[in-house]
Amino acid sequence: MRRNPVNGKLTIIAPGRAARPTDLDAHGAGGAPAPCPFCAGNESQTPPEVDALRPSGSAPDSPRWRARVVPNKYPALPGMHEVIVHSPEHGVELEDLGDEALTEVLELWKRRIAAQLAGGAAAATLIVNRGRQAGASLEHPHEQLFATPVVPPLLLDELLEFDRFANRYGGCVLCAEMESAGERAVIEGPVRAWVPAASRFPGELWIAPGEHAADFREADVAQLAPALRRALVATRIATAGAPLNLWLHTAPADLRGAYHWHIEVAPRVSGLAGFELGAEIALVSLDPEEAARALREALPDG
Numbered sequence: 001m002r003r004n005p006v007n008g009k010l011t012i013i014a015p016g017r018a019a020r021p022t023d024l025d026a027h028g029a030g031g032a033p034a035p036c037p038f039c040a041g042n043e044s045q046t047p048p049e050v051d052a053l054r055p056s057g058s059a060p061d062s063p064r065w066r067a068r069v070v071p072n073k074y075p076a077l078p079g080m081h082e083v084i085v086h087s088p089e090h091g092v093e094l095e096d097l098g099d100e101a102l103t104e105v106l107e108l109w110k111r112r113i114a115a116q117l118a119g120g121a122a123a124a125t126l127i128v129n130r131g132r133q134a135g136a137s138l139e140h141p142h143e144q145l146f147a148t149p150v151v152p153p154l155l156l157d158e159l160l161e162f163d164r165f166a167n168r169y170g171g172c173v174l175c176a177e178m179e180s181a182g183e184r185a186v187i188e189g190p191v192r193a194w195v196p197a198a199s200r201f202p203g204e205l206w207i208a209p210g211e212h213a214a215d216f217r218e219a220d221v222a223q224l225a226p227a228l229r230r231a232l233v234a235t236r237i238a239t240a241g242a243p244l245n246l247w248l249h250t251a252p253a254d255l256r257g258a259y260h261w262h263i264e265v266a267p268r269v270s271g272l273a274g275f276e277l278g279a280e281i282a283l284v285s286l287d288p289e290e291a292a293r294a295l296r297e298a299l300p301d302g
Helices: 015-019 099-118 153-169 173-179 221-238 274-279 288-298
Strands: 051-053 067-071 081-085 123-130 143-148 185-187 191-194 205-209 244-249 262-267
Touching (some): 051 099, 081 099, 099 123, 099 143, 185 221, 191 221, 205 221
Antiparallel strands (some): 123 244, 185 191, 191 205, 205 262
16 A cells, blocks of 8 residues: 555555456356356355355355355455455345345445444445446456455545534534435435535445444445345436446545545446546536436335
């Protein structure tokens, strides 16, 4: 991990990741696609699992699992980069799971975040890359957990804004953002979803518990599962299945101020251009209220 002294930006130099396979160039004999390493029956193609949801008595690294966690074979940071495969079936997205199965997977997220933070990481960021334009290299849906020895700059920026708001107004800035969503609200209830007023991506959606909670490790995932499922279905419909990124921000290991965990969903319906990259100011052509309206119309029944 290196820091640019001119602008303070961090970079992880990981040349080994250039060797990771993709579904486009992974072919076996005769040009046939190579077996997917994340499908049931191909467990030997991944590093040994570190966690799994499987029947009692089922041996590690054998079939019959419902979800599986393995170290990333091409890690950004060795020992701190995990892959969570949420289904043995190829092509099953998070929102395709039933609420009970998704709840199990979310509990697994909590467990892996807890394990990494207990192991000495300063912070843990869980992400989803869906589609090649969003950075995915394999078709089989999965999540990645990045544990880092420092708190990532974006999380530090959020922590600073939480402290500024608390010092000036009292309370939580994310709670206030949810309460002021108005026409930008998409899901109400114990878990809420809304389009941020200052969206960085067309159709960007944030998801968070309605009651203030800093740490995802303590989340009620039985309440989160149906809201997350409905939000992802609505996003898929409203964006015609566009590539997307998803990330979970939760409190760092050493939280010293206010925070409120949340999930951000970023559809990639347009690319980043020079101004966004050169100025770090987003240009979004879709009105947030219109984006929220489209998402509400696409919401499946509870």
